[in-house]
Amino acid sequence: MTGSAKPRMMIVLRQVEGPRWCVVQHEVQNGKRSFVARIATAREYGPAARIAAITAAKMRLHLAIEANGKALRRFDHKRDAPNMGAAR
Numbered sequence: 001m002t003g004s005a006k007p008r009m010m011i012v013l014r015q016v017e018g019p020r021w022c023v024v025q026h027e028v029q030n031g032k033r034s035f036v037a038r039i040a041t042a043r044e045y046g047p048a049a050r051i052a053a054i055t056a057a058k059m060r061l062h063l064a065i066e067a068n069g070k071a072l073r074r075f076d077h078k079r080d081a082p083n084m085g086a087a088r
Helices: 045-059
Strands: 008-017 020-029 032-044 062-066
Touching (some): 008 032, 008 045, 020 045, 032 045
Parallel strands (some): 008 062
Antiparallel strands (some): 008 020
């Protein structure tokens, strides 16, 4: 087995229905992405983004985001993080 054949794991913040997002773990092997585990079920963006960021940090995995109709891309903490100033 070559080094490129080893699967790479990632956490994905994925839009599932309207404004709701879930957090899942995927692996990429030989260029194909597949589902590994569900981390959090569908919820509003802010809570889902926080769960995704914490999970990725704890598991030391890359965090990606996949909005409806958009390509999977790396999560940008400056652009994609929920507005923390709006907290109660």
